[in-house]
Amino acid sequence: MDELDAALVEELQRDGRQTNRELAERLGIAPSTCLERVRALRKRGVITGFHAEVDLAQLGRPLQALISVRLQPKVREAVEGFREYVTELPETVAIFVVSGGDDFIIQVAVRDAGQLRDFVLDHVARHRNIADVRTSLVYDHIRTSTGPERRGGRDAP
Amino acid sequence: MDELDAALVEELQRDGRQTNRELAERLGIAPSTCLERVRALRKRGVITGFHAEVDLAQLGRPLQALISVRLQPKVREAVEGFREYVTELPETVAIFVVSGGDDFIIQVAVRDAGQLRDFVLDHVARHRNIADVRTSLVYDHIRTSTGPERRGGRDAP
DNA sequence: TGTGAAACATGGCTTTT
DNA sequence: AAAAGCCATGTTTCACA
Numbered sequence: 001m002d003e004l005d006a007a008l009v010e011e012l013q014r015d016g017r018q019t020n021r022e023l024a025e026r027l028g029i030a031p032s033t034c035l036e037r038v039r040a041l042r043k044r045g046v047i048t049g050f051h052a053e054v055d056l057a058q059l060g061r062p063l064q065a066l067i068s069v070r071l072q073p074k075v076r077e078a079v080e081g082f083r084e085y086v087t088e089l090p091e092t093v094a095i096f097v098v099s100g101g102d103d104f105i106i107q108v109a110v111r112d113a114g115q116l117r118d119f120v121l122d123h124v125a126r127h128r129n130i131a132d133v134r135t136s137l138v139y140d141h142i143r144t145s146t147g148p149e150r151r152g153g154r155d156a157p
Numbered sequence: 158m159d160e161l162d163a164a165l166v167e168e169l170q171r172d173g174r175q176t177n178r179e180l181a182e183r184l185g186i187a188p189s190t191c192l193e194r195v196r197a198l199r200k201r202g203v204i205t206g207f208h209a210e211v212d213l214a215q216l217g218r219p220l221q222a223l224i225s226v227r228l229q230p231k232v233r234e235a236v237e238g239f240r241e242y243v244t245e246l247p248e249t250v251a252i253f254v255v256s257g258g259d260d261f262i263i264q265v266a267v268r269d270a271g272q273l274r275d276f277v278l279d280h281v282a283r284h285r286n287i288a289d290v291r292t293s294l295v296y297d298h299i300r301t302s303t304g305p306e307r308r309g310g311r312d313a314p
Numbered sequence: 315t316g317t318g319a320a321a322c323a324t325g326g327c328t329t330t331t
Numbered sequence: 332a333a334a335a336g337c338c339a340t341g342t343t344t345c346a347c348a
Contacts, residue, residue, distance in 0.1 A: 009209065013211065020320075032322085033338065036337085046212060048212050049172070050173040050174040050207060052166065052173045052206075053208055058201065059166070061303075066262065093300070093303055097299075099293055105293075136255040142240075146266065
């Protein structure tokens with residue numbers, strides 16, 4: 001991971017479909033070199049894939065929420081079972097398995113408030129071992145581009 | 158948005174870099190049709206972009222956390238200011254602006270626990286109008302592929 | 315279906331250890 | 332001396348009209 005790799009990762013996060021030539025020219029290197037580096041990044045597992053990003057509102061799911069779930073007791077079987085169950089539900093966008101007060105934070109995207117209520121009542125609260133559920137509406141969701149950790153201690157010197 | 162569009166969106170979320178020919182063959186349509194459809198999906202804003210996904214652990218940031226922040230008072234200026242400030246920090250991966258008990262949930266990826274502490278103390282807790290901060294470690298983070306809302310009422314009939 | 319452009323493979327050259 | 336990285340070129344495949 002040198003400076004060039006970092007720049008490649010950054011560029012490909014911004015636009016994962018630009019041609020190899022564009023990318024090479026942008027960074028001032030030869031296309032063949034560029035191709036090799038990108039391949040190496042994938043092989044090493046730094047870049048894990050390329051994905052289309054979709055606008056969920058355009059797909060008829062304009063309402064997003066975060067549902068915090070606490071399990072009791074927190075036995076492995078219950079935790080994994082619930083995770084797998086929620087993963088398969090079509091309303092689910094992402095799941096965080098966390099420590100702290102909650103055990104799961106589920107990100108969902110739904111059509112309207114009624115579907116959100118149904119999701120919570122039918123799929124979450126009804127499940128076994130659920131001790132607590134709290135729902136927060138998502139007003140905005142910003143995802144940033146992520147780079148490598150910069151070496152050398154504190155980040156605001 | 159018909160069945161074909163839904164299938165295209167699904168496929169391109171799975172692999173955003175497959176060639177138009179592959180994609181067309183997989184769905185049993187002509188490459189020209191496929192190209193047109195995908196272009197239309199982008200133009201309509203259903204597909205908003207293509208991005209490389211990176212493994213943050215491979216970038217030297219193996220520790221992820223969710224930081225819940227409550228502001229008081231919740232004036233517009235403070236909310237937007239804090240959001241913009243946090244967005245620019247290199248540790249930040251994503252931000253949810255939410256309703257409910259909390260106002261923000263910040264997803265961060267850091268090198269180690271020390272850097273997490275520094276982030277909370279130096280960048281979050283020190284900020285103006287911060288009423289409460291809670292940190293949860295992320296054990297696992299699953300992102301699912303998202304499709305269009307299926308018409309016709311309840312989803313578990 | 316055809317044309318221009320892109321991805322990819324290979325071999326030679328330069329730099330680093 | 333060995334290894335790794337970079338680049339130029341030829342071939343195959345693709346996007347696009």
